[in-house]
Amino acid sequence: MTIPTARDPGEVAAVIPLEGAAQTPAGVDPAVAAETALLLRVRTARDEGAYQSLFAQFASRVNGYLLRAGLSHADSENVLQDIMLAVWQKADLFDPAIASARTWIYSLARNRLIDLKRAEKREASAFDRYFLERSDDLLQEEDHLARAFGTKLAALLRELPPEQARVIVMTYVEGKSHREIADELGLPVGTVKSRVRLGYQRLQLRVGEAEA
Numbered sequence: 553m554t555i556p557t558a559r560d561p562g563e564v565a566a567v568i569p570l571e572g573a574a575q576t577p578a579g580v581d582p583a584v585a586a587e588t589a590l591l592l593r594v595r596t597a598r599d600e601g602a603y604q605s606l607f608a609q610f611a612s613r614v615n616g617y618l619l620r621a622g623l624s625h626a627d628s629e630n631v632l633q634d635i636m637l638a639v640w641q642k643a644d645l646f647d648p649a650i651a652s653a654r655t656w657i658y659s660l661a662r663n664r665l666i667d668l669k670r671a672e673k674r675e676a677s678a679f680d681r682y683f684l685e686r687s688d689d690l691l692q693e694e695d696h697l698a699r700a701f702g703t704k705l706a707a708l709l710r711e712l713p714p715e716q717a718r719v720i721v722m723t724y725v726e727g728k729s730h731r732e733i734a735d736e737l738g739l740p741v742g743t744v745k746s747r748v749r750l751g752y753q754r755l756q757l758r759v760g761e762a763e764a
Contacts, residue, residue: 584652591653595643606653607636614661621665630742631668635661671738708758716751723748 587609593602614635618628638660646656709717722728722736730748734741 584654587653588648591639591643591646591656592648594640595646603640606639606657610654610657611636614657617658617661618665623665623668626746627740627743630740631661631664633742634740635664638664667738708755711758712751712754716747716754719744719747720751720755
């Protein structure tokens with residue numbers, strides 16, 4: 553089955569009218585009820601139009617939530633795509649008797665943030681272990697890095713932020729693809745690409761400064 557591609561929220565002019573929708577129960581916010589009805593249509597009928605309408609309503613709000621949680625703009629955009637894709641893929645798990653669509657979607661966002669925090673801790677731990685192991689056999693590892701980067705670049709590598717240095721090592725020393733790195737570290741592929749690009753640019757800058 554083809555998963556619908558989420559469009560820019562501006563492309564969706566209005567919320568899809570709910571044919572035959574029941575009246576909103578007393579005390580329930582009509583907007584919340586409408587969102588839940590849309591998600592139910594995604595769950596029961598795999599309604600792409602309902603999904604697009606949900607995306608239009610929640611993309612900016614979820615993105616704001618991610619930014620307030622401390623993600624960069626680039627990371628928040630990547631994580632937002634993961635979350636909204638999960639709305640489509642996991643819609644069959646939604647139960648309106650337990651939560652509204654709004655609460656359920658934000659729980660997906662919160663869980664993704666928790667996963668990212670755990671991945672960052674694993675990444676930092678793996679990075680520390682990598683250099684700890686290197687200290688046990690310094691000459692061999694220095695030669696390994698020197699062959700990949702050159703002696704000066706091997707030293708400059710250790711000046712990078714740990715999260716950038718780790719993906720640089722995994723890419724250029726261990727020869728792993730962006731997808732393999734993303735799977736291993738539990739990060740979006742876009743985040744891995746961004747870190748590799750930023751790390752490489754910083755290495756180039758430091759090399760230029762060293763040669764000046």
